[in-house]
Amino acid sequence: MIEIKDVHKSFATLEVLKGINLTVEKGEVLSVIGGSGSGKSTLLTCINGLEPINSGAILVDGTEVHAKSTDLNKLRRKIGIVFQQFNAFPHLTVLDNVTLAPRKVLGMGKKQAEEIAVQQLENVGLGDKINVYPGRLSGGQQQRMAIARALAMSPEYMLFDEVTSALDPQLVGEVLDTLKMLADDGMTMICVTHEMAFARDVSDRVAFFHQGVMAEIAPSDEFFRAPKHPETQKFLSNIRE
Amino acid sequence: MFSYTFQWNQALARLPQMLEGALVTMQVAIMSMVLGILIAIILTGFRLSGNKFLNAVAVTWIEIARNTPALFQIYMAHFGVASFGIHFSPFMSLLIGITFNNAGYLSENFRGALKAIPETQTRSARSLGMPPIMAFRTVVLPQMLRISFLPMTNQMVWAVLMTSLGVTVSMNADLYGVTQDLNALTFRTFELFAIAGVIFYIIVKVINLGARLIAARLFRY
């Protein structure tokens, strides 16, 4: 379970998160939508402790992420994150990209790590690309590799930050299919996304962020059928046009 | 016309001695590169540390290394420090001088290379649970070394050529030192230095060829 309790976060004088309260249960798929600069990415990087917070608390399975005593390196093993930019490690083959962390961080043997990596890569449809360098992959393939890389650590939570936004339109589908497969498998996921169909059809709940505030959160069908907050209505009607 | 008659045989008879000198030259160059790369990594760390003192140390080093003659740097490593009662052998002085120069140039290269690697690479590695040093070693360093590979090759060439400055601190075991001593003995000036020049040329060519082969093996992406 991820618990976000009255989290405030500023960059210098700019307050980016203004008291966020949110709980994500095990097995839940939450989509987060909202305008650019509303603090969605920042929230994700606070959850895995890449960014510090100013006040409040984030708890992952009861462990306070920003407590001094928390071993962040250990905590991050169970929180996978995939970013908008592909972030493949260009100097490593697809296979080595995926086995790197299991081997170095978890101390897994080469053979076992490769077995897991091949499995994950096959799941995302990259079984025939394992010995290729990422520079040879399309954006969609690189993004699926990044997902496989995160999954190879057997995380309990996955955070996705607009993973389809940098893709050519015809490549969006293959990545969304991967996310959907993961959701069907019962993964706990927070997906920052601009794909409204995905948010509606795949997620359990949808949250709308506006200027550092979570203006609205509701079960996805309700969220799209009857948005309550005026900013949500505005945002959705802009998208539908 | 010239009254000089070439006597190549007499000079070529000294080739084995000169090749031994070439080995010492290579030894100095390689040691100075290994040490220079290690120190350059440390200096780069100083520069990025955000610590004012460490940054000042690194900047001073780099500024002197890049903006004064290599001859001055080697001279200081021998006669300069001798003023304070520190006495290094000619070999050590030459090694220190060239290492100082290498470290300064390479550090500047490394810093540039690091800038070219997106911050998101480190973030991704950290997100996978890697501690900072592991993220640097497995993700950033290999990319940095690739970007810096050509400048490192050039610096290696420079290191070889800089050994010739060792004669100013009485170094006589390296190729240039040996050649100069043989010249004093035989006065076959043109022949001896021409042979030394050819040996230097071949060394540099071999380094460049070797570098290309290594690069082709290491950097397949």
Ligand SMILES: Nc1ncnc2c1ncn2[C@@H]1O[C@H](COP(=O)(O)OP(=O)(O)O)[C@@H](O)[C@H]1O
């Ligand atoms: N590292 C940073 N330093 C300073 N400001 C930042 C940083 N990251 C994000 N911001 C600012 O914080 C605000 C929220 O950014 P972000 O969380 O990326 O929004 P979103 O993902 O919703 O588009 C923006 O105004 C952005 O400019």
Ligand SMILES: [Mg+2]
């Ligand atoms: Mg964002």
